[in-house]
Amino acid sequence: MSAALVGTRQLVRLALRRDRIILPIWILVLSFLPASTAKLYHELYPTEAARQALISGAGKNPSISVIYGPAFDLSTPGGFASWRYTGVIAVLIGLMAIFTVTRHTRAEEDTGRLELLGSTVVGRYAALTAAVLVSAGTSLVIGLLMAFSSIGAGLPAAGSFAMGLGLTLVGWTFTGVAAVCVQIAEFSRTANGIGSAVLGVTYLLRGAGDSSTDATWLSWLSPIGWAQQVRAFAGERWWVLPMTLVFAVAIGSVGYWLLPRRDVGAGVLPARPGPAVAAPGLRSPFALAWRLQKGTLIGWTSGMLLVGAMFGSLASGMGDLIGDSPQAKEIFQRMGGAQSIVDSFIAGMGGMFGIFAALYAVQAVLRMRTEETAVRVEPLLATNVSRLSWVGSHLVFPIVGPAVILAVGGFGMGLMHGLRVGDVGGQLPGALGGALAQLPAVWVVAGISAVLFGLFPKYAMAAWAPIGLFVLITMFGPAVNLSQAIMDVSPFTHIPKLPAAELTMTPLVWLTGIAVVAVAAGMAGFRRRDIG
Amino acid sequence: MDNAISVNGLHKSFGRTKALDGLDLTVATGEVHGFLGPNGSGKSTTIRVLLGLLRADRGEVTLLGGDPWRDAADLHRRLAYVPGDVNLWPNLSGGEVIDLLGRLRGGLDTKRRDSLIERFDLDPKKKGRTYSKGNRQKVAIIAALASSVELLVLDEPTSGLDPLMEATFQYAISEEIEQGRTVLLSSHILAEVEALCDRVSIIRNGRTVETGTLSELRHLTRTSISAELAGHPNGLSTLDSVHDLHVDGNKVRFDVETHALDDVLRRLSDVGVRSLTSQPPTLEELFLRHYTAEGAVTK
Ligand SMILES: Nc1ncnc2c1ncn2[C@@H]1O[C@H](COP(=O)(O)OP(=O)(O)O)[C@@H](O)[C@H]1O
Numbered sequence: 111m112s113a114a115l116v117g118t119r120q121l122v123r124l125a126l127r128r129d130r131i132i133l134p135i136w137i138l139v140l141s142f143l144p145a146s147t148a149k150l151y152h153e154l155y156p157t158e159a160a161r162q163a164l165i166s167g168a169g170k171n172p173s174i175s176v177i178y179g180p181a182f183d184l185s186t187p188g189g190f191a192s193w194r195y196t197g198v199i200a201v202l203i204g205l206m207a208i209f210t211v212t213r214h215t216r217a218e219e220d221t222g223r224l225e226l227l228g229s230t231v232v233g234r235y236a237a238l239t240a241a242v243l244v245s246a247g248t249s250l251v252i253g254l255l256m257a258f259s260s261i262g263a264g265l266p267a268a269g270s271f272a273m274g275l276g277l278t279l280v281g282w283t284f285t286g287v288a289a290v291c292v293q294i295a296e297f298s299r300t301a302n303g304i305g306s307a308v309l310g311v312t313y314l315l316r317g318a319g320d321s322s323t324d325a326t327w328l329s330w331l332s333p334i335g336w337a338q339q340v341r342a343f344a345g346e347r348w349w350v351l352p353m354t355l356v357f358a359v360a361i362g363s364v365g366y367w368l369l370p371r372r373d374v375g376a377g378v379l380p381a382r383p384g385p386a387v388a389a390p391g392l393r394s395p396f397a398l399a400w401r402l403q404k405g406t407l408i409g410w411t412s413g414m415l416l417v418g419a420m421f422g423s424l425a426s427g428m429g430d431l432i433g434d435s436p437q438a439k440e441i442f443q444r445m446g447g448a449q450s451i452v453d454s455f456i457a458g459m460g461g462m463f464g465i466f467a468a469l470y471a472v473q474a475v476l477r478m479r480t481e482e483t484a485v486r487v488e489p490l491l492a493t494n495v496s497r498l499s500w501v502g503s504h505l506v507f508p509i510v511g512p513a514v515i516l517a518v519g520g521f522g523m524g525l526m527h528g529l530r531v532g533d534v535g536g537q538l539p540g541a542l543g544g545a546l547a548q549l550p551a552v553w554v555v556a557g558i559s560a561v562l563f564g565l566f567p568k569y570a571m572a573a574w575a576p577i578g579l580f581v582l583i584t585m586f587g588p589a590v591n592l593s594q595a596i597m598d599v600s601p602f603t604h605i606p607k608l609p610a611a612e613l614t615m616t617p618l619v620w621l622t623g624i625a626v627v628a629v630a631a632g633m634a635g636f637r638r639r640d641i642g
Numbered sequence: 643m644d645n646a647i648s649v650n651g652l653h654k655s656f657g658r659t660k661a662l663d664g665l666d667l668t669v670a671t672g673e674v675h676g677f678l679g680p681n682g683s684g685k686s687t688t689i690r691v692l693l694g695l696l697r698a699d700r701g702e703v704t705l706l707g708g709d710p711w712r713d714a715a716d717l718h719r720r721l722a723y724v725p726g727d728v729n730l731w732p733n734l735s736g737g738e739v740i741d742l743l744g745r746l747r748g749g750l751d752t753k754r755r756d757s758l759i760e761r762f763d764l765d766p767k768k769k770g771r772t773y774s775k776g777n778r779q780k781v782a783i784i785a786a787l788a789s790s791v792e793l794l795v796l797d798e799p800t801s802g803l804d805p806l807m808e809a810t811f812q813y814a815i816s817e818e819i820e821q822g823r824t825v826l827l828s829s830h831i832l833a834e835v836e837a838l839c840d841r842v843s844i845i846r847n848g849r850t851v852e853t854g855t856l857s858e859l860r861h862l863t864r865t866s867i868s869a870e871l872a873g874h875p876n877g878l879s880t881l882d883s884v885h886d887l888h889v890d891g892n893k894v895r896f897d898v899e900t901h902a903l904d905d906v907l908r909r910l911s912d913v914g915v916r917s918l919t920s921q922p923p924t925l926e927e928l929f930l931r932h933y934t935a936e937g938a939v940t941k
């Protein structure tokens with residue numbers, strides 16, 4: 111082993127030990143979804159007619175393709191399972207890769223621990239290599255387990271491996287992307303942010319490609335699109351796999367190339383000096399909270415404007431697309447005509463924006479815990495700042511921030527759609543209302559996070575669990591005919607699907623009530639507990 | 643109010659870890675009080691309780707005449723705190739942090755701030771993470787000293803400072819003392835405590851084991867004596883105040899508690915002293931004695 115890699119093995123072992131809980135969770139959650147759904151296929155679609163309805167209904171519905179991806183062959187359990195899960199698992203495996211690589215490289219530099227290690231006998235590339243090996247290895251385990259469990263569930267071996275390895279390669283690609291991000295960004299939060307943004311863009315690119323008639327090439331710009339274009343269980347295109355591998359190695363090499371060109375602890379871009387004296391406005395807990403939280407909020411808001419505008423410009427095409435499929439046309443006409451296909455697309459997108467806004471809300475609440483564990487709260491609370499004013503000034507972000515994010519997303523979508531159909535005045539309110547109606551559900555998520563932070567700070571990170579559950583329920587619940595009682599667990603189930611459905615105030619009011627109680631409980635808990 | 647801080651029988655546990663086990667601490671107004679103890683003895687925990695960051699399990703705690711848990715924010719207007727482990731916000735410059743903390747405390751003296759920045763040789767334009775540990779510590783020290791407050795609570799404030807800056811720190815603190823401020827200085831650097839403090843409390847395992855003025859404590863220290871006598875020494879081993887006695891013919895070597903020095907020397911001169919060397923008492927030794935579990939210095 112060359113000198114630059116000395117110590118890699120020990121660092122891999124250290125990383126595996128530190129991740130001994132989180133990596134098995136990723137593996138368990140991601141590996142067995144397709145196999146378990148494949149088993150359900152014949153229960154869900156027992157007759158030829160039911161399968162035909164699936165193929166010509168959901169399979170041809172562009173508002174569903176945006177989320178799941180192109181439907182190549184829904185007539186077999188394998189084709190169905192890979193259609194349902196490839197896109198979503200690709201996103202999750204990508205997140206796993208980004209978080210894992212960052213956790214063992216940039217985050218270690220942030221805390222100074224890597225410096226400690228660097229002073230021992232550890233080669234220059236050891237930490238990055240260890241992180242890459244752990245992330246790539248986990249991706250491989252997930253892909254192989256997925257393939258074997260699918261074969262075990264009776265699916266053809268070729269398709270099972272195409273699906274599993276396609277997703278492994280998505281993990282490898284984002285391992286490479288993360289290897290670059292951690293060199294560029296100066297902080298782990300920024301590295302995770304850039305990586306997730308890249309992931310989000312690749313998901314959207316293929317969403318745009320998969321749901322359009324004339325821009326399908328967009329899907330080919332996305333590594334997530336490639337995992338789908340492997341066409342598992344639908345005439346595998348094996349050549350896509352080596353292509354993805356080459357790309358993953360190429361992008362990872364850029365990270366290795368950048369590494370020696372920067373100092374430990376610094377980013378590629380040199381840190382700029384700040385002002386010697388604070389601006390007059392920097393004199394309240396809120397001013398500081400704004401300084402700390404604004405970057406994330408601005409990032410989500412501008413991303414949402416982009417997403418909204420993109421889906422807005424796609425919306426009017428939905429009606430045309432149905433023209434090809436008489437059965438789908440019939441189904442949608444029964445539901446109320448072409449306009450309602452567009453409306454239900456806009457309503458569906460509003461629901462997705464709600465999920466995005468809730469993810470932001472969790473992140474904004476947990477920022478408080480980061481500040482606390484980094485011992486940056488104590489010096490503040492040792493001044494004339496009360497606990498309530500500190501926690502209150504941060505909670506503004508998970509409460510008001512989602513309103514901003516949703517408004518901007520709904521506005522972008524309504525505006526672009528309105529411009530394309532020449533009816534901004536008529537389309538904008540519906541799209542905006544559909545997005546903003548999500549707020550009470552988002553607040554419930556923020557409230558749950560606040561309760562964890564205020565009352566059970568050691569378990570604050572568990573705030574990701576409820577939103578994860580709600581995403582699963584919302585995205586997969588309808589596909590597996592989940593019982594209504596379970597669907598009702600998610601606050602998003604109760605939000606009226608504007609503009610396709612009528613506005614009903616009752617659920618909005620009681621969801622808001624739950625959120626208010628939860629936020630208040632969280633604040634009261636924080637007031638009474640030990641700091642640290 | 644004569645006592646700025648008064649703590650009686652303070653208990654605090656974290657799960658199974660007993661951090662404080664009946665700690666007592668009294669700091670008179672205007673006094674500089676050294677708070678000594680080995681790592682993990684509970685100094686920072688005591689200070690966090692005093693700042694209302696932790697809630698006491700049991701015991702009475704009074705800070706500046708108020709209840710630190712209930713009246714936290716109001717009391718904090720009158721004190722400044724330097725944490726032992728300073729973490730700065732990565733995207734704020736040192737100058738911004740100094741100003742922010744000062745303003746949140748209720749205002750700071752910009753002239754004093756500027757002179758402190760110069761004396762501590764700090765570049766206020768650097769961002770949080772680009773500071774070394776010592777420089778982060780300086781940011782917190784300057785932020786604390788630039789506001790005029792009644793009480794300074796300093797938790798191992800000089801960890802990470804170089805000797806030159808350590809001297810600057812001691813000088814700056816002595817200026818504060820002249821202004822009549824009360825100081826609680828947690829430290830494990832004895833020289834610093836000897837240079838600055840009027841009284842000290844030594845704690846171990848969450849309990850106060852010694853408290854008093856420096857001269858009272860010196861009284862508790864031991865002098866090492868080795869002597870060659872004219873005859874055989876008698877009766878030294880029966881004295882409680884003599885420790886580690888070694889007798890080799892007419893030669894003796896032992897440690898004696900400083901308060902008993904007079905008595906012991908008289909006994910020696912009764913036998914007749916040929917030669918005698920003594921090592922002066924140091925607080926260091928007392929300190930070490932309290933640090934080691936058995937209460938005895940192992941040499
Ligand atoms: N938040 C905490 N959770 C658990 N144990 C703690 C916590 N804070 C301190 N302790 C424990 O309490 C004891 C006293 O710690 P501390 O007050 O930091 O000591 P010192 O400042 O004197 O070095 C130590 O055993 C430490 O491990």
Ligand SMILES: [Mg+2]
Nearest residue numbers: 685686726798
């Ligand atoms: Mg300490």
